[in-house]
Amino acid sequence: MAKRSEKSLVEQCEKVTIRFTRGQAEKIAEECLKAGIRPSQYLRIAGVAFTDHRYLDLKSMMQSVFDETIRLRRDFSDALVSGGD
Secondary structure, eight states: OOOOOOOHHHHHHHHHHOOOOHHHHHHHHHHHHHOOOOHHHHHHHHHHHHHHHHTTOHHHHOOOHHHHHHHHHHHHHHHHHHTTO
């Protein structure tokens, strides 16, 4: 049996098959109906928007959320200690 050549990671990303939970599929179907487009079109638009807006850098995004949460906790704590002066 001939060994199939391995695709590069970029080639794998060019065509992706994914599965959704029933709830996720229902939300996607609802959005498709609103927009009047097929699921494949909707998900392609979502994928392009996601990558174009740099949402793929999840580690940095999560760190930003963490940092902001810490800042808000400190501000809240300071406000309680100062008695709202």
